[in-house]
Amino acid sequence: MTLRTEPFVLNMGPVHPSTHGVFRMRVTLDGEVVVNLEPVFGYLHRGIEKLAEERTYTGIVPLTDRLDYVASMTNNLAYCLAVEKLAGIKVPERAEYLRVIMSELQRIAAHLISIGSFFNDCGAYFTPFLYMFRERERIVDLLEMVSGQRLLYNYMRPGGVSQDIPEEFLPALKEALNQMPKYIDEYERLLKDNEILYARARGVGILPKEMAISIGASGPVLRGCGVKWDIRKVDPYSIYDRFEFDIPTGTQGDCYDRYRVRVEEMKQSLRIIEQAIKQIPAGSIRSDVPQLIRPPVGEAYAHLEAPTGELGFYLVSDGSIAPYRCHIRAPSLMNLTALRDMIVGWKVQDLILIFGSFAITMGEVDR
Amino acid sequence: MTTSLKAPEVVKQIQTRFPGAVTEVTDTALVVDSKSLVDVMSFLKDTAGLDFNYMTTVTAIDYFQYFEVVYNLVSMEHNHSLTVKTRVYGRDNPKLPSVVSLWRSADHQEREIYDLMGITFEGHPNMKRIVLWPEFRGHPQRKDYLK
Amino acid sequence: MFAGLNNNPVSFPQAMPPDWPGNAWWHWVIFTVIILVFFLGSVIMFIYMERRVLAKMQARIGPNRVGPFGLLQAIADAVKVLMKEMVTPANADKIVYWLAPAITFAPVVMVLAVVPFADGALLADLNIGILYVLAISSLSSIGVFMAGWSSNNKYSLIGAMRMVAAVVSYEMPIVLALASVVLIAGSMSLNDIVIAQQSYPMLLMQPLAFLLMFIAGCAEINRSPFDLMEADSEIVAGFHTEYTGMKFALFYLAEYGEAVVMSSVIATVFLGGWQGPFLWPWLWFILKTFFVFFLMIWTRTTLPRVRIDQLMSLAWKFLFPLALINLIFTGIEVLTYPDGIPWYFIFANIAIGAILVLLWSRLYKVGGGRIAVG
Numbered sequence: 001m002t003l004r005t006e007p008f009v010l011n012m013g014p015v016h017p018s019t020h021g022v023f024r025m026r027v028t029l030d031g032e033v034v035v036n037l038e039p040v041f042g043y044l045h046r047g048i049e050k051l052a053e054e055r056t057y058t059g060i061v062p063l064t065d066r067l068d069y070v071a072s073m074t075n076n077l078a079y080c081l082a083v084e085k086l087a088g089i090k091v092p093e094r095a096e097y098l099r100v101i102m103s104e105l106q107r108i109a110a111h112l113i114s115i116g117s118f119f120n121d122c123g124a125y126f127t128p129f130l131y132m133f134r135e136r137e138r139i140v141d142l143l144e145m146v147s148g149q150r151l152l153y154n155y156m157r158p159g160g161v162s163q164d165i166p167e168e169f170l171p172a173l174k175e176a177l178n179q180m181p182k183y184i185d186e187y188e189r190l191l192k193d194n195e196i197l198y199a200r201a202r203g204v205g206i207l208p209k210e211m212a213i214s215i216g217a218s219g220p221v222l223r224g225c226g227v228k229w230d231i232r233k234v235d236p237y238s239i240y241d242r243f244e245f246d247i248p249t250g251t252q253g254d255c256y257d258r259y260r261v262r263v264e265e266m267k268q269s270l271r272i273i274e275q276a277i278k279q280i281p282a283g284s285i286r287s288d289v290p291q292l293i294r295p296p297v298g299e300a301y302a303h304l305e306a307p308t309g310e311l312g313f314y315l316v317s318d319g320s321i322a323p324y325r326c327h328i329r330a331p332s333l334m335n336l337t338a339l340r341d342m343i344v345g346w347k348v349q350d351l352i353l354i355f356g357s358f359a360i361t362m363g364e365v366d367r
Numbered sequence: 368m369t370t371s372l373k374a375p376e377v378v379k380q381i382q383t384r385f386p387g388a389v390t391e392v393t394d395t396a397l398v399v400d401s402k403s404l405v406d407v408m409s410f411l412k413d414t415a416g417l418d419f420n421y422m423t424t425v426t427a428i429d430y431f432q433y434f435e436v437v438y439n440l441v442s443m444e445h446n447h448s449l450t451v452k453t454r455v456y457g458r459d460n461p462k463l464p465s466v467v468s469l470w471r472s473a474d475h476q477e478r479e480i481y482d483l484m485g486i487t488f489e490g491h492p493n494m495k496r497i498v499l500w501p502e503f504r505g506h507p508q509r510k511d512y513l514k
Numbered sequence: 515m516f517a518g519l520n521n522n523p524v525s526f527p528q529a530m531p532p533d534w535p536g537n538a539w540w541h542w543v544i545f546t547v548i549i550l551v552f553f554l555g556s557v558i559m560f561i562y563m564e565r566r567v568l569a570k571m572q573a574r575i576g577p578n579r580v581g582p583f584g585l586l587q588a589i590a591d592a593v594k595v596l597m598k599e600m601v602t603p604a605n606a607d608k609i610v611y612w613l614a615p616a617i618t619f620a621p622v623v624m625v626l627a628v629v630p631f632a633d634g635a636l637l638a639d640l641n642i643g644i645l646y647v648l649a650i651s652s653l654s655s656i657g658v659f660m661a662g663w664s665s666n667n668k669y670s671l672i673g674a675m676r677m678v679a680a681v682v683s684y685e686m687p688i689v690l691a692l693a694s695v696v697l698i699a700g701s702m703s704l705n706d707i708v709i710a711q712q713s714y715p716m717l718l719m720q721p722l723a724f725l726l727m728f729i730a731g732c733a734e735i736n737r738s739p740f741d742l743m744e745a746d747s748e749i750v751a752g753f754h755t756e757y758t759g760m761k762f763a764l765f766y767l768a769e770y771g772e773a774v775v776m777s778s779v780i781a782t783v784f785l786g787g788w789q790g791p792f793l794w795p796w797l798w799f800i801l802k803t804f805f806v807f808f809l810m811i812w813t814r815t816t817l818p819r820v821r822i823d824q825l826m827s828l829a830w831k832f833l834f835p836l837a838l839i840n841l842i843f844t845g846i847e848v849l850t851y852p853d854g855i856p857w858y859f860i861f862a863n864i865a866i867g868a869i870l871v872l873l874w875s876r877l878y879k880v881g882g883g884r885i886a887v888g
Contacts, residue, residue, distance in 0.1 A: 008668065010668045010669075016750065017750060018748065029672075032672070032822055032823075041475075041497050041498055042496075042497060042498035042499060042500070045498040045499065047507060049483075049508065050483075050507055050508055119818065122818035122819060123738065123739065123741070123742070123748075123818045123819020123820075124816075124817065124818040124819075125568075125738055125814055125815060126568075126572060127571060127572050127815045127816065130572040130573055130574055131572070131573055134573055190816075191818065194817070194818065196739055196817055196818045196819070196820055197818050199820065199821070199824055200818060200819075200820070200821060200824075211471070213420055213421055213443065214420075214470055214471045214472065215470075215471045215472050215474075216421060216422055216423060216470065216471070216472025227443070229443060234369055234446055235369035235446075301424070301439060301450070303423070310423065312423060312424060312439075314424060314426055314437065314439070316428055324428070325426075325428045325429075327424065327426035329423055329424045329439075333475050333476075333479075334472050334475065334476075336475070337471055337472060337474050337475055338471070345884040346884055347821060347822060347823070348672065348748060348749070349742065349748055349819070349821045349822065350821065352748045366498055367498075
């Protein structure tokens with residue numbers, strides 16, 4: 001006798017503990033098994049692309065903070081790169097180094113949140129999460145020293161950065177750098193080889209390599225599938241060609257690989273910062289850029305490796321003080337394209353885990 | 368370093384296969400006639416030496432007379448990139464063929480363009496609004512939306 | 515409840531210790547009060563302890579504002595919860611929805627009736643004590659399922675379904691683990707089991723049974739890593755998603771009450787209950803109960819959550835066969851030495867337990883993967 005079952009629709013979100021913001025998934029369940037899934041976006045849509053058309057080029061920087069709000073430094077940088085490309089602005093050496101240090105610190109901070117909340121989605125009751133927040137707090141303190149802000153830094157400007165680092169910044173950074181490897185090892189000891197984590201995350205939510213490329217995945221999601229593609233290496237922006245670092249990749253593209261890639265990336269970021277501290281020159285931090293930038297008519301696309309993936313800004317100028325069009329390539333939005341293909345057939349609990357392993361931020365998905 | 372391919376050289380290859388498909392060429396970008404868009408795109412994707420297997424962005428720009436849709440293509444194999452544009456005229460119900468069958472990354476982005484710019488992509492499996500709610504009227508990213 | 519029992523004391527012949535003077539109803543009254551005080555007091559202490567220990571293990575401070583060291587935090591929370599508005603979902607099945615918290619809560623307190631605080635100091639020294647514990651403690655899952663069904667919420671339903679599935683499955687290893695203890699002790703009365711642990715606690719003689727009982731007990735009362743009935747990151751709050759105010763407080767009380775009961779049963783059966791040198795027996799009992807609960811907090815902070823199919827396969831493919839094998843070994847030992855198993859069998863049993871766990875974890879594979887969906 002076969003048991004007759006009836007699928008039912010469950011609306012996960014928009015307010016749900018594990019949707020990392022306001023995201024809704026219309027999930028059709030057959031018992032515990034997901035048989036269909038439809039993502040519903042837009043609960044955090046603020047129309048940043050449209051708002052940008054009304055503002056000056058410098059005035060858009062605070063808007064970019066609000067994209068991926070756990071990684072606003074890299075957002076700032078991506079936008080500034082696009083403006084500099086469009087207007088042909090040169091950036092002083094010292095500012096380049098500061099930018100690299102800040103965006104790598106930001107990458108570590110963002111990855112700490114991603115890994116921590118991934119474990120939370122696994123059900124490890126806040127312990128790894130809070131341990132990671134302890135170190136994130138130190139990084140945020142450092143970033144506060146230079147920018148005066150703790151979340152939305154608004155630090156970079158077209159042509160450089162807004163202010164020079166204070167005297168006590170470099171010693172504090174060095175101390176933090178010395179301690180970070182120890183702390184990363186501590187997280188590794190917590191859960192890396194945990195049998196339950198193996199059972200939950202290994203082989204779960206596999207994203208095949210071909211599909212990853214087809215959906216335009218980037219960042220740890222793409223590298224978890226074994227594709228060695230990091231904008232810092234393949235298209236070095238700023239001064240990334242001067243540093244030595246590796247691109248960690250996964251093997252089969254499951255949740256565990258994505259988590260591993262993030263951990264290894266933190267280690268590589270530490271390497272980059274160490275090299276940058278040694279090489280950083282004195283000098284000006286901002287080139288002579290007018291308050292109202294009027295780039296020549298044209299268009300420019302600049303991209304960089306944000307913690308979530310390839311963040312790109314496509315700017316079109318009509319010669320006025322505001323961009324004619326500002327398009328943002330949001331990595332999280334692309335990464336979510338294959339959500340349905342990856343989740344269907346798994347259970348509700350895996351759904352949360354797979355979704356958590358993307359580490360998306362809704363501010364960036366909806367813009 | 369990702370090299371951006373010189374558009375005129377790529378155009379030569381396209382012209383041999385699809386004469387008249389490319390309507391305009393600049394140094395970095397080429398403009399394709401919207402009728403042969405999918406053909407040209409699949410040519411760019413599958414031709415050895417080009418192999419544009421990764422599409423980073425699709426976006427649309429409102430120039431009042433026409434909408435310009437910009438595709439940013441990257442080849443992971445050769446590490447080069449190319450910008451392809453196409454134009455669609457008319458503001459009432461502009462239509463373009465969809466490239467979702469070639470690159471799935473166009474899925475959400477074409478929906479977003481439909482939502483905010485009002486360009487319908489034919490052949491898209493799920494042409495619905497993405498960030499705004501279904502009952503919303505108008506397309507706010509258009510330049511004349513507020514007027 | 516106890517009035518009925520008072521009128522009819524014959525049906526519980528062993529319930530009265532012989533040295534109670536006069537009429538037995540004093541006994542009922544005093545121990546009911548003691549049990550209620552112990553229950554509520556230890557629930558409050560458990561909540562406080564859980565929050566403080568969790569905080570310490572998670573590199574933060576925890577509640578430290580209300581009262582000395584934050585000791586009154588749980589009371590303040592209780593007052594807050596009780597003053598909240600009662601919300602009943604419009605489409606809820608009202609009667610079932612209102613009954614569910616009471617049905618969940620009552621059996622939890624009832625279990626304590628057979629747990630001894632000192633020699634003979636218990637409400638009812640039933641000669642089927644263990645059976646009573648098992649029977650009554652699984653009653654509360656009916657209340658949980660009523661809550662999940664009547665709230666008309668899909669999260670609640672999923673949580674309740676998981677709960678019932680888990681409780682039914684994990685009852686098996688618990689029964690078998692306790693059965694092997696009963697074989698050695700020669701009695702089902704909890705007081706007799708404690709007395710049987712005069713020379714060494716049952717933990718040493720039955721290490722494998724303790725392990726199985728602890729794991730299955732964690733699952734039975736929804737403690738991590740088996741807390742997927744109310745997994746807050748997945749199904750919001752499980753079966754009590756729709757409950758507020760007093761009704762939610764009852765569920766909360768029942769949840770920690772189950773922890774109190776499970777800890778005290780484990781402490782009684784495996785750690786020698788009130789036995790111990792120097793201190794008063796009741797203090798030993800409470801200390802051991804808190805120690806067992808500390809172990810549960812420890813696993814909660816450390817481990818991620820398992821999946822529902824892994825939960826099931828752990829119960830049926832790992833705990834259940836091991837409990838059976840353990841029962842067979844214990845049976846052989848008891849048959850060979852009917853007058854008491856010699857103390858050196860402690861080492862043999864620890865070795866058997868370790869070898870079995872190691873071997874079986876090789877054979878055993880956690881549940882399925884992706885299911886093909888048409």
